[in-house]
Amino acid sequence: MKTAESGRQEGFGHVVPLGTLLAVFAALIVLTGITVAATWVDLGSANLFIAMGIAAVKATLVALYFMHLRYDHPFNALIFVVGLLFLTLFLGLTLLDTRQYQPEIQAAVENPV
Amino acid sequence: MNDLTALAPHGVSAQSEQGHHPHPDYVAHHFDSAEQQFDAGKLGVWVFLVTEILFFSGLFCAYAVYRGNHPEVFVYAHHFLDKNLGALNTAVLIFSSLTMALAVRAAQLEQRRALIAFLLVTLLCAFVFLGVKYVEYRQKWEHGLLWAGRYHATGQESNHGPEAASADRGAAVAAGPRAGETTPAVPPELPPEATASEDAPRLVGVFFSIYFAMTGLHALHVIGGIGAVTWILARAVRGDFNRFYFGPVDYVGLYWHLVDLVWIFLFPLLYLIH
């Protein structure tokens, strides 16, 4: 490793402490366990929201600690959030429309041409 | 993936360190300082990650549309997916995310051997992940649980193909290792109710289309990740990184975490349907 010429001047970019990384890892594994366990309990449509909730928590943990969003320039976090926003926009309006015209597809399935 | 920083040697660094050589060779000529170069690269990678998110958004949208409008298909079809392999894969990927994060940390602290070790473990995890995926795909291939055009599940003789035409086409075209359709090899670990319902819903082929599209594209990204990590490993061995220049390790790390992030959502959506 070619260390920088000058002395031990601290490099930039935040070094995530080892403890935090391991803690986050443990949390992720536990959450995976929970989400798998949740499928044995039948709560109807709530299951989807629970699964998505847990996945969202895991995703935020990865993003904040593994991907340094917590320590970096906030603009990077903004980029990430904007990406998710446009994802939901695309899904939302498309879902709205496809759900509206679904009966017309069902009619064609029942008595095809 | 794409090495975002240029390493042309010369150029004037405004906030130059006192060293005799003001502009170290790892800072590109058009950047003023290593930190500016690092921040620019980080910004570029985050923008690239957004394009990846929106690239997968198409498949998430197809998933949402077909699950929203045909929930029974997803409930029926997900029985064919093996939850345990899925969970194992999730754990493998999360672990590889940890080792990647540790690798980035090692690069920042100029611990070269640790960096190389963590990168190797990450690669290993990636190959394990692909191995598990191969097992799953092979299992589906054997039972004909393929995408809509090729769907012809064995073990259920009912006309589960959306239309006779596609089923014939599926049968006629289903080359691949299996002999005829005679062996009703219903996957052993299927819960009883999965085989009980004889008439699979009309769109079950579309579920597998979405399943293969999502997991296939994700697997391609894992392979891409393997390529990138190997490139970083090679440069680490060559000793390119130091505490002022560890950008590439961080960027490949970010890309790898995103691939893990996508799987964190894929796993419950495909495997844990209730």
Add this chain to the structure above:
Amino acid sequence: MRRRLATDRYSYSHGQGTLPAAMKREALSHNDTRGGDTRGGADRRAASAAQAARAVPASRGSEACDLRRQTGLFAWGLPLAQAGGSFWLPDPASTTAHYTDYLFYAIFYISAFFFALIVVLMTVFLILYRRRDSRSKADKAPSHSTVLELFWTFVPVCIVIYIFAAGFIGYMEMRTAPPDAYEIRVTGQKWKWFFTYPTGYVDENLHVPIDRPVRLVMTSRDVIHSLFIPAFRLKMDLVPGRYTSTWFHAVRPGEYPLLCAEYCGDNHSSMLAEVVVHEPGRFEKWLEEASNFMKNLSPVEAGRILYQRQGCAQCHSLDGTRKVGPSFKNAYGEPVRFADGTTAVADENYLRESILVPDAKIVAGYPPQMPPYQGLLDEDKIAALIAFIKSLSDAHADEATPPADADEAPAPDASP
């Protein structure tokens, strides 16, 4: 292939108003008798076709067209000279057309005003402040004024809200069919329209009553098409695997073009049909007559109509020329070589099988493009078609008549 009802249909300027009264009556009367009494229909059509065929090429059937034809090398009739409708829009002929026309001209005048404003201001500034010696520099003028900005944000917002509202109200009217609408099913396939009437009768033109709203329930057999009737300001796609619906209520008898507006392949531009709006009370009579053409006509003539209406004409010629499919001329009774090398004599069973499941045997050198008619044609329709094909082969022309006459189909067929 340009689909025309029959050779003798008159086509005249789409607006009824333009024709001298005498000519209109004559065109209309002919229009109805043509469809109305099918017994004589075939003969009448044959006669008028002959007359038209011999007619001098330049002169079309209707005098109105001739007048315009003679006016120039080609029809330069710019819309201004075009009677009926306005400069921008063709003659409206449905109850909901006024929504489109009203909003079109509202937006037109708004746009014209703002466009004129922009162009006038631009030219005035250009002339007033052109660079010249006495004016080599710009005058001192503010480079920012929030009031002005708010003004030319607020005004456009109000205008577009009005435009949206008007557009939305009209749209909901156009897309909500009245409950008592007369339902006709429309099926589109590559380059042909099929209109299925409640009696199960299938025609390739849209005949509608004038005294009732008509609801079209539409789907496509292959790719996306789009039913476009400019005179009714109506357009709706036909999507395969799904039903889409739209409605209209015609206000004036006459014939209006029906076009395909969504690109659908080679003959997208000739996928035409006619909307024939009948006089009050005439529609039911027409439908009743047309529905049982099978009963009224001899099998060979019924077969000929089926040949035209079911799309055979698209790909099979009658005079031996090769098209998408083999020609019907001298097809019956002759040996046929298939793509897989085997050969067989084209007998009745082969013809029936080729109609129902065309892909079973493909004639060598022809693309397997024929859509299956399984479930679309019932037994006596197939018999009629086979009789017609037999009549086209010189060697076996005589055999065509006896067997088909035996089983006179009593009830009007119910299947589409």
Add this chain to the structure above:
Amino acid sequence: MDHSSSAPVDYLHADRGIRSWIFTLDHKRIGVMYLVGIAASLVLGGLFALAIRTHLAIPALTHGTTPAASVPAVGEPAAVAAPEAAAVQADAAAGLAAEGQAPTAASTLQETPPRYLLTPRQYNRVFTLHGAIMIFLVIIPGIPAALGNFVLPLMLGAKDVAFPRLNLASFHLWVIGAVFFLAVLFTGGLDTGWTFYTPYSTTTDTRVVTAALGAFILGFSSIFTGINFIATVHMLRARGMSWFKMPLFVWSLYATAVIQVLATPVLGITLLLVAAERIFGLGIFDPKLGGDPVLFQHFFWFYSHPAVYIMILPGMGVVSESISTFSRKHIFGYRFIAFSSVAIALLGFLVWGHHMFTSGQSRLAGMIFSALTFSVSIPSAIKVFNWLATMYKGSISLQTPMCYALAFLFLFGIGGLTGLFLGALSTDVHLHDTYFVVAHFHYVMFGGTLVAFLGGLHYWWPKMTGKMFDETLGRLGALAIFLGLNLTFFPQFVLGSRGMPRRYFDYSLLLDRHPEFAGLNVLSTAGAFLTGLGFVIVVICLAHSLWRGRPAPANPWGAATLEWQTSSPPPKENFLRPPVLSESYDPYYLDDLEYDDKTGAYAGVPLGLA
């Protein structure tokens, strides 16, 4: 800027040899290479356009006249056929309606020679490739990649874009994409329209997979440019250049980059799914396998509407620069124009459904999309009014770039306003998929973006090549293109509103009822040739300047933006010393620049530039 004798070598002569171009990392050379590639694609696309227009004039010219060589009715029937059969035959032969007239053998599947220029299959391939080449190869990369790559770092006072190698990769991907399109051209063409609508695109026998992969690769080229510009604008602005001291062209490129990054990936996945549909029978869009074709339209238009803003925003940026510079006046409402660019970029993502009002989209979605569509028209209106306010009390000189800017105002005015007809629900039902739409988007894309591209090209030509072009030739070209454009596309508005659908190979069957279609189509064809002539004049003017143009001064137009504060053409490192801006610097404050008759250039250093 001292023009000392030992002025550094400019970027064109800094290195020699083809390798120094193909593997250059210099944003200026990459911009020039893009310009050459885009100009070639524009010529190819333009030739297809002329083929289409020539083809569409023939039905008008030959309908109703006795055709010259009257081909005997094909297969004059022998004994059996009654006139009925002859009529049916004429009908079966497709083409001309009138019996007795020689039936055009222009029917699809027959091999007899077409009476028109093209057979239906050829026509469908020509209009598809015209669309695909013009959109994916010319107008999407157009201003951002050719002019943007060259000018953005200069305007920011930077040495290069943030990721030079990514920039070169973007150009190489553009070349590979172009090769894919050429492969499509030479191996059977594409006949799905540039929109790839399924199930037609999944059932046709033309080269859909090759074209889809070509567009996929061009998508990545566009994404890389987007990433580069965002990072450059954020990280490499000159010292002292705050966000509101950036030129408006940089604002428009930034907004464009945001769209490129957020929208193009969705096109990528859509095209991959179409290719998978054809290769594997994936079934997501194929109704026979349970898929939904309208879902494809949602996927496609989620990219393709923002794509039209990728096209127009940089054009608006060029116009903002030109109008301020040639009116010798500070731009009016700088912040409003800047924010309207970003507003258009974001609102552009909410409106894609207005392409699908009649495609089976539900009424609720139609209502929502129509309402949101009108929100996008407001920022465009703001920009136009601000440009007019800039010209107020200016000192306007009609030099070539200003001619193009004013032509843009006129043509984009018509293009934008006719968008109102298509945004309102009840009028769109009548006008959708007719020539009204064709005229609308040509006015906006051709009259807007391409005219602005030519304006920008002339505006920065001295900076790129170090040569001044001849003013009269330049203005003549602008005038010819302006007149040609109006003559070509205004008649199409009338064609469309009177009911002529788009993508029609032959309208002779409609001529009985709509004789005016003939005259309008011939006018449009005449216009197309006039526009073609205009382009020839532009090429002559610019080529002439390369050889016999007088050397260009650093600041020929007297603008205060940074690219004019370095030599023409600029050195490899762009600036001898990186510019430092003080608080008083304003990119549009032009009063410190005096025109010097002797040198024919503007001398003086803009206020606040050290």
